[in-house]
Amino acid sequence: MKKQSKIELKEPTKFVDKQELNLWKRGFTPQAEIWNGRMATIGIGIILIIIILISKFSFI
Numbered sequence: 001m002k003k004q005s006k007i008e009l010k011e012p013t014k015f016v017d018k019q020e021l022n023l024w025k026r027g028f029t030p031q032a033e034i035w036n037g038r039m040a041t042i043g044i045g046i047i048l049i050i051i052i053l054i055s056k057f058s059f060i
Contacts, residue, residue: 025031 020031022034023031024035
């Protein structure tokens with residue numbers, strides 16, 4: 001019996017054009033993941049600003 005040392009799985013690579021990255025597409029697409037990351041970053045930034053403002057102007 002021969003032992004197989006490596007298993008090679010070749011999946012088709014899907015490249016997305018730079019123009020296509022900013023499109024607003026629904027579903028599990030690279031564009032949706034990019035927009036999800038952008039919106040999450042904006043949300044975290046807004047929450048941090050609110051926390052800073054509350055702690056700075058709180059008189060308790």
